[in-house]
Amino acid sequence: MKIAIIDSCDHCYVSEPDIEREVLGEKAEVDLFHVRNTGELPAQVFGYDGLISWHLVPLRAPFINSLRQCRGIVRAAVGFDNIDLQSARERGIVVANVPDYGTEEVADHSLAMALNLLRRLQQGHAVVASGSWDWREVGPLPRLSQLDIGLIGFGRIGMAVAARFKAFGCRVRFFDPYVSSGVEKALGVRRCESLAGLMQSSDLISIHAPLNDETRHLIGARELAMLKGKYLINTARGPIIDCAALADAVSDRLLAGVALDVFEDEQAAIPMLFLQRNDVLLSPHVAFYSQAALPELRRKAAQVLLSLVEHGYHRNAIH
Structure with missing residues (x-):
């Protein structure tokens, strides 16, 4: 499977997808994209099986409607207001978050x-x-x-x-x-x-x-x-x-x-x-952060996405 991590080029959270690759192992190829908006993403992303979303890059209806085979999107956070849930539901894409970190x-x-x-x-x-x-x-x-x-x-x-x-x-x-x-x-x-x-x-x-x-x-x-x-x-x-x-x-x-x-x-x-x-x-949107919390978040986001893509379900799915 192919997995994309979509992060911002400004104030990014992931500089190298080492944790995600460790979790997903040989089951997935993981690519990291630093962009200001989804319009800067390469067309290949539309064919990926799953996405990990960071909050500074909104995933709106036009982008989600262009995803051809995406089975799951995980918002790497508790809040998921940057994702158009209605469009994801219409496309049959399961969206989940990580409510138990930080x-x-x-x-x-x-x-x-x-x-x-x-x-x-x-x-x-x-x-x-x-x-x-x-x-x-x-x-x-x-x-x-x-x-x-x-x-x-x-x-x-x-x-x-x-x-x-x-x-x-x-x-x-x-x-x-x-x-x-x-x-x-x-x-x-x-x-x-x-x-x-x-x-x-x-x-x-x-x-x-x-x-x-x-x-x-x-x-x-x-x-x-x-x-x-x-x-x-x-x-x-x-x-x-x-x-x-x-x-x-x-x-x-x-x-x-x-x-x-x-x-x-x-x-x-x-x-x-x-x-x-x-x-x-x-303070600079830092309440979520500690040296333990960020790796925990990244690891759990990858674990949740693996479940969504392989089984179509995880208990963190947003209904």
Whole structure:
């Protein structure tokens, strides 16, 4: 069989397909393509049996409709918003993701961002850098065990984040209309029946939802107004937050703090406003990463694809 890895030529994740070749062994020929978009791929890719997709190169309908014998596409990540699922279904191509890699890393990164904001570490650094050791200049600091933490999305990562906040004594609640009743009892958290209820009752909001038509710009001006004096963290997908509305909220100093590992358009320049404020914390879409997580992701993506191509099924298939 022939397998293609489609990665970006900018900020690529795979420089050499050594892990994938090790997993697939003699069963497949593996080719790696670094492109800016699918229009730069050679025509030979249309005849490949399976694809591993990295998120910076969208696989839209015209490309998928041109695949002649592809049996499976694996999105090397949890989210799969860069793939046109409807077109894949119409072509009989099974799409799967890798939902069980990097859960610890994203949860840890979310908590690290929260602690940075809540303990005002950037402000503390600035105080010392200015030559002062006056702790009063850092500003007010809340006690973590007195905080209500709100999670948007309560899948694997949301649950892992909840466990970490609970270890600090925080009260944790979530909003996720797709999670069955009873999870809250098993994990000792509280369910909110509406997004507004979650926003109004939480001191800090952390986003752990997938990007789809329902969640795109889920957090806009109306929702941000509910977070006056509160904290907002996003380690999920950038477009879940309306960037223009967030810029207005940051400019008006509406929020106590904002931490973003993802941005609405990661190919565009970050607005200077976000770079000049000590109540805004940014990281370069790195929450998923550790020296253990990336090889794990690549290995699992290849294993899932092998199952799709050979058997037409894997438990990670997206239905």
